[in-house]
Amino acid sequence: MRHTISVLVENKFGVLARISTLFAARGFNIDSLAVGETENPDVSSMTIIVRGNDRILEQVEKQLNKLIDIIKVIDFKATKHVERELALMKVKVDKSNRTEVLQIVKTFRAKIIDVSQSSVIIEITGKEEKVNALINMIKPFGVKELSRTGIIAMGRG
DSSP states (O other): OOOEEEEEEEEOHHHHHHHHHHHHHHOOEEEEEEEEOOSTTTTEEEEEEEOOHHHHHHHHHHHHHHHHTTEEEEEGGOOOOEEEEEEEEEEEEOTHHHHHHHHHHHHHEEEEEOOOSSSSEEEEEEEEHHHHHHHHHHHGEEEEEEOOOOOOOEEEE
């Protein structure tokens, strides 16, 4: 089962290492990890995507709550929330396929943020499925570079 976990932590040196070590020690592979400062510069928000059974993940949550630098842990499994991801991809283009690439970008409501004679850089923001769908549509043109932020999440209301 896929879990989206939000962890509010004190913005201190070594916190990320302690959390990733805890996940590794329990045998969880982190599928996605996004970390950023919150509205309070002393606090960071981590969004962690992991797969595993509920019982073991409950133990991980309990262990996280014991770490001194952790402020709050939320598993969004039973909570209404919003998830988004940002991806940038540099795609090969030439005169023969440029229009087709632009049409695909428009269909996905993505943006072209850089243009050269031989490539464009596309920016897309949205659910993981939308980002994956655009990547799959663009792959045949030749993806030169791809960078993804990882998923971020926030509870509704």
